[in-house]
């Protein structure tokens with residue numbers, strides 16, 4: 568199947584930076600699709616090529632962009648050449664793009680994408696939507712990953728696939744976190760396993776549904792709308808649950824890590840099951856857990872993740888607490904202070920504020936980073952969200 572997909576993809580895929588731009592007749596949203604930020608994940612590129620080249624501009628509202636990610640790596644069918652392009656979107660790395668005269672392969676790609684993004688944002692008024700397509704090395708049902716901001720939660724709730732919140736807390740520099748910090752709706756869509764043909768069909772369905780939910784395309788102009796919904800519903804095995812990441816096995820430098828064969832993403836695995844070998848030691852689960860993105864390729868530093876469902880009640884509570892800006896009260900507590908109020912950054916002294924659980928900050932929309940033994944730096948995803956851009960749209964008004 569690998570050969571088939573590679574062969575087809577080489578014929579079908581355009582590796583230009585801008586795969587296609589569609590300027591609709593009427594005003595509307597700006598929808599940006601990225602494919603192939605990881606060069607061995609081609610399903611997104613193939614789907615973007617396929618759908619965008621088939622759209623009738625007369626029926627489109629707003630503007631649609633299809634953008635290739637790591638072009639060199641796509642051509643070489645590798646995750647990356649020198650560095651992972653999806654770990655470079657930190658402030659320091661972006662500054663480096665303009666100061667370092669000898670940029671490595673991925674930094675050259677990043678600079679082009681960065682400038683393109685700035686131009687798109689400067690040229691249009693929005694509302695903006697950014698969708699980033701990926702696939703995984705393990706077998707998986709399709710799913711969405713989002714930074715846990717309400718605009719992302721509300722918009723993603725329309726899609727009939729599971730959502731996984733907060734993975735960016737474990738990663739440094741993914742593209743979507745950068746865009747999210749600019750305040751825009753940004754979703755990652757993992758469509759399936761790298762070489763599985765259904766990953767392409769899932770990506771195609773996801774693009775069409777995105778166009779309908781953003782109102783770039785009128786539902787009456789998409790005769791296969793219900794087929795695309797059905798495609799994703801069935802592929803996701805009717806799982807629409809929202810999960811949070813509770814654990815990441817980071818593969819350290821020099822660690823020899825191997826997953827035991829046969830595990831899938833979203834698989835419920837029994838207590839005491841042996842799931843991997845790390846430096847010749849067996850890793851067993853202490854509890855019954857839902858396994859997420861087990862690693863079945865040579866490259867990558869994430870061995871596996873564990874996830875837990877979040878109940879609808881907790882999701883509603885956290886939305887309400889965020890609306891009431893409950894965090895203004897938090898800084899009155901001992902050991903909690905503003906580090907940068909306009910940007911919603913809180914500093915927590917863990918010695919004095921031991922009683923505050925990470926879970927509470929998650930409920931309030933904070934992403935946490937341990938910056939020293941005794942200090943947590945918490946960044947609020949809500950305060951930077953450009954809610955005014957979305958607040959009058961139907962999906963924003965009617966979703967929790």
Ligand SMILES: [Zn+2]
Nearest residue numbers: 605608701702
């Ligand atoms: Zn990827």
